[in-house]
Amino acid sequence: MSDILKVAMPKGRIYKKASKLFREAGLDIPEDVDDTRRLVIEVPEAGMEFIMAKPVDVPTYVEYGVADIGIVGKDVLLEEDRDVYELLNLGIAQCRMSVIGLPDWKAGIQQRVATKYPRIASQYFREQGQQVEVIKLNGSIELAPLIGLADRIVDLVETGQTLRENGLVEMTEILDITSRLIANRVSYRMKNARIQALCDALQSVIPSGNEVSAGR
Numbered sequence: 001m002s003d004i005l006k007v008a009m010p011k012g013r014i015y016k017k018a019s020k021l022f023r024e025a026g027l028d029i030p031e032d033v034d035d036t037r038r039l040v041i042e043v044p045e046a047g048m049e050f051i052m053a054k055p056v057d058v059p060t061y062v063e064y065g066v067a068d069i070g071i072v073g074k075d076v077l078l079e080e081d082r083d084v085y086e087l088l089n090l091g092i093a094q095c096r097m098s099v100i101g102l103p104d105w106k107a108g109i110q111q112r113v114a115t116k117y118p119r120i121a122s123q124y125f126r127e128q129g130q131q132v133e134v135i136k137l138n139g140s141i142e143l144a145p146l147i148g149l150a151d152r153i154v155d156l157v158e159t160g161q162t163l164r165e166n167g168l169v170e171m172t173e174i175l176d177i178t179s180r181l182i183a184n185r186v187s188y189r190m191k192n193a194r195i196q197a198l199c200d201a202l203q204s205v206i207p208s209g210n211e212v213s214a215g216r
């Protein structure tokens with residue numbers, strides 16, 4: 001196995017925070033890496049190769065071993081349910097997943113819930129003993145109750161601005177979300193020293209108590 005660590009990096013809002021964390025941890029990631037449109041980026045200074053992925057696909061690349069490790073939100077990790085190790089809570093891209101609706105929402109006979117997270121939402125409502133029809137959407141989830149597709153939604157809330165601007169209210173928080181470092185099971189064993197060194201370096205710059213034990 002080559003000594004280069006292949007890292008599935010989510011494009012978008014997590015990338016900026018993750019690259020900042022990597023730099024704080026002492027990894028030499030040149031500034032031009034942040035602006036390129038290339039999807040496979042060698043970062044020899046850090047002994048890494050970044051695979052710039054759509055966030056939802058990160059666990060897939062890691063499970064199949066085309067990336068040794070990856071960075072992904074806990075929301076996507078739970079929803080995708082891939083066979084990977086969760087190594088570290090990086091504490092970045094913090095938000096929460098909540099049930100959201102119009103202020104005058106009342107439970108009807110046929111309840112519909114729109115979400116990007118059908119697995120998490122279905123499990124949540126099953127546990128609550130509520131029978132709902134879950135409708136999968138891919139973005140702008142807040143539209144659904146506004147235009148009558150669903151009664152409620154399950155979506156992420158950070159500042160609450162999107163809810164306020166659309167006249168929606170947060171009804172129940174389901175999960176706290178942050179980004180996680182994940183690893184391929186084989187890579188974790190074969191490249192253990194490299195991965196462990198990275199975890200140690202990252203842990204020195206993130207709040208303590210964030211390690212999630214691997215091997216499960």
Ligand SMILES: Nc1ncnc2c1ncn2[C@@H]1O[C@H](COP(=O)(O)OP(=O)(O)OP(=O)(O)O)[C@@H](O)[C@H]1O
Nearest residue numbers: 011012013014055073074075076093094095156158
């Ligand atoms: N408003 C938010 N505040 C903080 N973290 C967020 C917020 N929205 C999403 N996240 C976190 O960032 C991750 C990636 O979100 P992002 O919006 O970059 O991706 P996406 O919407 O899946 O991608 P794309 O825009 O390419 O479809 C989410 O899985 C979640 O963990």
Ligand SMILES: O=P(O)(O)OC[C@H]1O[C@H](OP(=O)(O)OP(=O)(O)O)[C@H](O)[C@@H]1O
Nearest residue numbers: 139140141155156157158159160161162
């Ligand atoms: O509480 P806030 O600070 O307003 O953030 C929450 C919003 O951020 C995310 O949307 P995103 O920007 O990823 O757009 P999308 O829904 O189209 O994916 C999320 O789905 C919420 O809509």
